Amino acid sequence: MSEAPVGRRERKKAATRQAIADAALRLFLRHGYDRVGIRDVAEAADVSTTTVFKHFSGKEALVFDEDRDREAALVAAVRDRTDGQGVLDALRRHVLDVFLPVASDPRAGEFSDLVNSSPDLRAYAERMWTRHTDSLAEAIADEVGADRDDPACRALARFVLDVPTLVRDRRDRREAVEAIFDLLDRGWAER
Template sequence: MTEPPTGRRERKKAATRQAIADAALRLFLERGYDHVSIRDIAEAADVSTTTVFKHFTGKEALVFDREESTDAGLAAAVRGRETGQSVIDALRTHVLDTWLPIAAHPQREAFNHLVASTPALRAYAERRWTRHADTLGAAIADAFGVEHGNLACAALARFALEVPVLAQGRKDRRAAVEEVFGILADGWQPPGTPSG
């Protein structure tokens, strides 16, 4: 979890960045991604196009405005876990704390449709997912003192990142997250098999 900016300048910068991201998402959802320019976004946010590019690397980054903090949050979940807490339990807590509020957001379905229906955004999301998997896999490897790229660590990272996808359409998302992390922790059992 990132700390809120404390200084006046940092708060102002964060507010400008958020205003730009909010304006961009609103316009993308209203008009479609391909029908919105950086200039449109700058005008809607009441900033210059130069200011937009000071905060975002490109148009795709405006849609995924929180992605930079995602990498840091994943690594911190593993590295900052409590003594005795397993990596899987730390990741479970992280997903429940960060993803459940996002999944419940009233614009989430429209956002998912925007990404799914826009090839450039789908490709960008896939690249970001790979980056998150690499970052998380490296943090898990560090936790166990093994080389980055260790297959078990890479697999756990990828499985953990798929949990929100698997839980998305479920009535009880929390229970779905808990169930999938239970499978990761305890191993898969055929449905209907008594546990224990």
């Protein structure tokens, strides 16, 4: 089945959203998150403040403009895995294929510095990941035939979502990701 073509209106909305996000990030990186207001972002993107709020729920959301896409990709990693591939292996592959390239981007350090420079952004990032816990845990539960509020599914989702934070400052991120997933796969053994 082929997807319906995206209409001009949807393309224009997506382009406007991207222009706003790009302008916001440029301003935040140049002047600091706390020194830039929504009006500044709207002016830089050549839109009204009303338009900014049509596309983003608030100032913090401007920094994390790919939040919905990341959540959908996490759920898809579980639901669309190949035949015979376990949930944990699918999540490991997703983290290795998606997170590692993002973390290796030369701009990643600058973005991390931006987030860490503001208590509001750090708190928003934590809430954002917590929101993903629910949808990822439900997808895991559905796939393994567990109740949607199963604590083991919630724990696995939360552990997976914490991987980027746990390995962010590691010299060899791939090795660190593999070690965490090995722990999730085999359990803790006294060293």
